[in-house]
Amino acid sequence: MAGIVAVAPAEGQLTVRPAAAWRQLLRNPRGAVGLAGLVWFVGLAIVGAILYKNPLPTGTTSNSVFLPPSGTYWLGTDQLGRNVFDEILLGAQVSVIVGFSATALATTLGAAIGVISGYFSGPVDSVLMRGTDVALALPALPLMVVLAAILPRGLLTVIGVIAVTSWPGPARIIRAGVLSERERTYILRERAVGCGEWRIVWRYILPAVMPLILANAALLTAVAVLNQAVLAFLGLGDPTHASWGNLLQGAFDGGAMLQGAWWVIVPPGLCIVALVLSFTLLSNALSDVLNPRLKAS
Amino acid sequence: MRTGSLKSIVAKRLLQLAITLVVVATINFWLFRVLPGSPLLEITREGRLSPAAVRELSKSFGLNRSVGYQYFDYLTHIFAFNTGLSYSSQEPVTSLLFPALVHTLILVAAAEFLIAVFGIWFGVRAGAKPGSFLDNTIVTSALGLWSLPTFWAAMLLQLLFAVLLPIFPIFGMQSTSSQGSSAGHIADIFMHLVLPAVSLAIVSYGQVVLILRNSMTEIVGEGFVLGVRAKGVRERKVLWGHVVPNAFLPTLTVLVLSAQFLLAGTIQVEVVFSWPGLGLLMVQAVNTRDLPVLEAAFFLIAVVVVALNLVADLLYAWIDPRIRFR
Numbered sequence: 001m002a003g004i005v006a007v008a009p010a011e012g013q014l015t016v017r018p019a020a021a022w023r024q025l026l027r028n029p030r031g032a033v034g035l036a037g038l039v040w041f042v043g044l045a046i047v048g049a050i051l052y053k054n055p056l057p058t059g060t061t062s063n064s065v066f067l068p069p070s071g072t073y074w075l076g077t078d079q080l081g082r083n084v085f086d087e088i089l090l091g092a093q094v095s096v097i098v099g100f101s102a103t104a105l106a107t108t109l110g111a112a113i114g115v116i117s118g119y120f121s122g123p124v125d126s127v128l129m130r131g132t133d134v135a136l137a138l139p140a141l142p143l144m145v146v147l148a149a150i151l152p153r154g155l156l157t158v159i160g161v162i163a164v165t166s167w168p169g170p171a172r173i174i175r176a177g178v179l180s181e182r183e184r185t186y187i188l189r190e191r192a193v194g195c196g197e198w199r200i201v202w203r204y205i206l207p208a209v210m211p212l213i214l215a216n217a218a219l220l221t222a223v224a225v226l227n228q229a230v231l232a233f234l235g236l237g238d239p240t241h242a243s244w245g246n247l248l249q250g251a252f253d254g255g256a257m258l259q260g261a262w263w264v265i266v267p268p269g270l271c272i273v274a275l276v277l278s279f280t281l282l283s284n285a286l287s288d289v290l291n292p293r294l295k296a297s
Numbered sequence: 298m299r300t301g302s303l304k305s306i307v308a309k310r311l312l313q314l315a316i317t318l319v320v321v322a323t324i325n326f327w328l329f330r331v332l333p334g335s336p337l338l339e340i341t342r343e344g345r346l347s348p349a350a351v352r353e354l355s356k357s358f359g360l361n362r363s364v365g366y367q368y369f370d371y372l373t374h375i376f377a378f379n380t381g382l383s384y385s386s387q388e389p390v391t392s393l394l395f396p397a398l399v400h401t402l403i404l405v406a407a408a409e410f411l412i413a414v415f416g417i418w419f420g421v422r423a424g425a426k427p428g429s430f431l432d433n434t435i436v437t438s439a440l441g442l443w444s445l446p447t448f449w450a451a452m453l454l455q456l457l458f459a460v461l462l463p464i465f466p467i468f469g470m471q472s473t474s475s476q477g478s479s480a481g482h483i484a485d486i487f488m489h490l491v492l493p494a495v496s497l498a499i500v501s502y503g504q505v506v507l508i509l510r511n512s513m514t515e516i517v518g519e520g521f522v523l524g525v526r527a528k529g530v531r532e533r534k535v536l537w538g539h540v541v542p543n544a545f546l547p548t549l550t551v552l553v554l555s556a557q558f559l560l561a562g563t564i565q566v567e568v569v570f571s572w573p574g575l576g577l578l579m580v581q582a583v584n585t586r587d588l589p590v591l592e593a594a595f596f597l598i599a600v601v602v603v604a605l606n607l608v609a610d611l612l613y614a615w616i617d618p619r620i621r622f623r
Contacts, residue, residue, distance in 0.1 A: 130316075137317045139602040141561035142579065143324075146595045149583040150328050226446055230565060233448045234580055248449065252569070257452065257467070260460050269449035276444040284440070 024289040031285030034218075037278025041271075045096040048089035054241050056082045056090060066261045076263035078247065079254025084264055087242050088271060094243035095225050095275055098159055102224040105163035107170050107217045114174030115209075119182060119201055129175070136168040144227065148236040155238045162227045170216050177209035211290030218283035222276045229272050244268040306614045314607050319372070321599040326371045329592045375596055380589040390593045393578060398597060400470060401574030404566070405559045407494035408501070412559075413552055415498075416505035421544070423506070424513020425536050435506065443503030448565035451496035455569060458492060465492050468571035493570045501558045505551055512547040516540050546616055553609040557602050 025031040064081035067073055075084040117128040147161040181187065182205065190200055231237050232245025239246065251264035374380060380390050423435035459467040466472065466489050471482065516522065517540055525539050526532075564576030571577065575594055582590035 133313065134317045134320050137313075137603055137606055138321065139557065139561060139598050141564055142595050142598045145564065145579060145583060146325075146328060146591065149591060222444065226444075229446050230448060233446070233565070234568065235584065248452070252452065257455055257460055260456065262456055262461075265449075265452055265456060269446065269453070272446055272449065273441070273444050276446075277441060280440050280444055 021289055025285055028285040028289060030281040031289065034278045034280070034282030034285060037274055038282060041092060041275045041278065042096055044089060045092040048092045052086055052090040054090060056086055056242060058082055066256065066259050066264070068261075069263050075267050076261070078251055078261075078264045079256065080250070084247070084267065087247050088244065088268055091243040091247055091268070092271070094155070094238070094241055094245075095228060095272070098155065098162065098228040099221045099225040099275075099279070101159045102162035102166065102228075103217050103221040105159065106166040106220055106224075107213060109163070110167040110170030111174050111206075111213055113167070114171040115178055115201060115205065117171070118175035118178030119197075119205060125175075128171075132168045132171050136172070138165070140165040141227075141230065144231060145234060145236060148231055153236070153239060155241065158228055158231055158237055161231070162224045165227075166220050166223060170213065170220065173212055173216050174209050177212045178205055181205055181208045211286070214290060215283050215287035218279050218286055222279035222283065225272065225276050225279065244272050303614055307611060310607050310610050314603050317603050318376075318600060321596060321603075322372055322375045323368075325375060325592045325596060326368055329588055330367060330371060375592070378593045378597055380593045383590050384587045385585045385590075390589050393590060394575070394593055394597055397573060397575045397578045397594070398601075400572065401560070401563055401567070401576065404490065404493055404497060404563055404572060404574060405556060407490055408497035408559050408562075409552065409556060411494060411498035412502050412505050412555060416502055416509055416552075417548060420506045420509025420548075421513055421536065421541060423510040424544075425517060425540070427514045427517070432510070436510065439503040439506045439510075441503070442499055443507075445500050446565075447496065447500045447562040448569055450499050451493065451566045451569035454492050454496050465489070468569075470573055489570075489572075493566045493572050496569070497559055497562050497566045500562055501555050504558060505555050508551045509544065509548055512544050513540065516543045546613065549616070550609050550613050553605055553612060556605050560598060560602055560605075 025035065058080040064077055065079060067077040067081075069076045073083050073085065075088065078084055078087065113128055113132065117125045117132075144161045144165055147164065148157055151157045151161070187200060187204060190204060195203075228237065228243070229245035229248070232243050233249045233252070235249060237243060237245055237249075245268075247268045248265065251261065256264045378391050378394055382388065383390055383393060386393065419435050419439075423432040426432055455467060459465050470489050471486050472489075522535065522540060525535050530538075563572075563574060564579065566572065567574045567576040568580050575598060579591060579594040579598075581587070582594060
């Protein structure tokens with residue numbers, strides 16, 4: 001089989017060489033900004049994990065509550081007298097961890113269902129896709145709220161409920177990609193020379209739909225970071241670990257709004273926006289760079 | 298959709314709707330009835346009960362019956378949104394649910410109006426000249442707005458326009474002083490509505506404008522537009538007279554579907570502004586462990602979302618014959 005592939009280069013198979021893709025991604029303004037933001041926040045999360053121990057010390061006197069930014073407290077203090085700057089650094093890891101883990105879970109599940117459904121078609125496909133339709137129709141945030149309210153509080157629950165509500169998107173996208181890939185000449189030829197079905201999926205179909213998977217995963221990570229913040233704000237996150245959402249929830253419940261304590265409200269929100277935007281831009285650039293067929297059209 | 302007639306599409310969609318709702322009801326059943334402890338744990342946690350009392354309680358909840366019996370019993374109740382009395386207020390759940398639904402729909406309708414006006418205007422502007430400076434600005438700002446956590450956008454607006462510049466009320470749906478159905482009362486509700494509606498609209502606007510811009514771009518690139526231009530029709534007329542009407546269908550669908558994003562966002566906005574809708578009801582039920590209210594509110598939101606999906610699908614099939622006969 002290998003010999004046949006060697007004499008006839010797989011026409012119709014559009015692959016992207018990794019090195020070229022990297023160069024294009026860095027040259028794409030949205031890609032470069034997104035990647036820079038991603039690296040910055042992962043760095044921030046690592047620095048926060050090294051420098052601080054959870055939980056942070058609270059203020060010693062009642063005078064240290066909601067202090068405005070100053071030389072000592074660069075971003076002021078919160079309702080418990082904690083240093084907001086420290087909290088933001090310490091909280092970065094939760095966003096990054098939840099974003100990546102929930103996406104990894106959802107993408108693996110979605111990709112598995114999408115590939116199986118698209119490649120094996122027939123009754124398997126109908127059952128899986130009807131299931132996906134139903135899951136897609138469920139209201140995501142209310143479902144997350146209900147699940148997180150019933151399950152034990154913690155980071156694992158947060159990751160789980162975000163993943164449970166975000167796999168149908170990738171499943172649909174990947175199935176569509178597989179369907180269009182399956183009928184291409186080079187796949188038919190592989191099958192004709194006796195290549196096994198699973199090998200075709202693993203060796204040809206999966207690499208071909210990888211651009212779709214990656215671009216979608218970047219978008220899912222953005223959504224996961226948002227959802228983690230929302231769950232934390234609604235009091236359904238991990239209450240024991242500092243995160244940007246917890247910071248906002250504590251400040252809101254602690255009366256930061258009425259006090260006009262903008263320094264507890266604005267910076268953590270900006271961090272969430274910047275991280276989410278990084279992933280959104282990255283996804284946008286990835287689909288441009290990794291999808292030569294899209295570009296051609 | 299391979300089926301030909303509108304009727305069969307309706308039948309298919311209705312079946313799908315029914316299946317989805319049964320799935321939601323089943324999720325509810327497992328979460329609230331079958332998971333260890335509930336609902337007896339909620340009642341008995343206050344103090345230890347004698348085994349006889351526990352048995353009596355189990356019987357009154359039907360917990361001594363088979364799971365299958367309980368399941369069908371549950372289905373009949375949940376489809377009437379009747380999950381019993383609220384633990385915290387001792388009122389029937391339905392009497393809390395429906396006023397809250399009305400308040401939520403007021404908020405969603407106001408936000409939907411804002412999105413329709415601004416989304417169409419900017420979406421058309423951007424899509425008409427893809428790649429232009431205006432297009433890039435609109436796309437980038439839409440991505441930026443999309444990246445805002447809804448609750449945070451709401452907090453910022455509250456901080457700016459209710460606390461630092463006290464133009465609008467900070468929270469609630471009406472002032473305690475104004476009651477009745479006078480014009481003053483309506484104006485009061487309107488003032489309370491502005492900030493929640495704007496914060497709800499801001500985030501979904503990003504989503505809507507991007508989809509509209511893309512469908513506009515597609516239509517601008519089609520042959521008939523070139524033809525109209527070749528006839529010497531003025532650019533403004535080409536845009537609003539020929540391109541926009543063809544983009545109407547995707548626009549309408551996006552707007553109906555965006556009501557779903559709004560319903561999700563409304564939970565966050567209602568919490569920030571203490572707007573007495575379904576979302577606030579749900580979050581309060583979480584905090585007080587008021588399970589009958591929580592499950593019924595979740596089911597009601599699911600019904601509204603699934604129904605909106607159906608409306609969008611049917612509008613699409615009804616207006617555009619190409620969908621039906623493809």
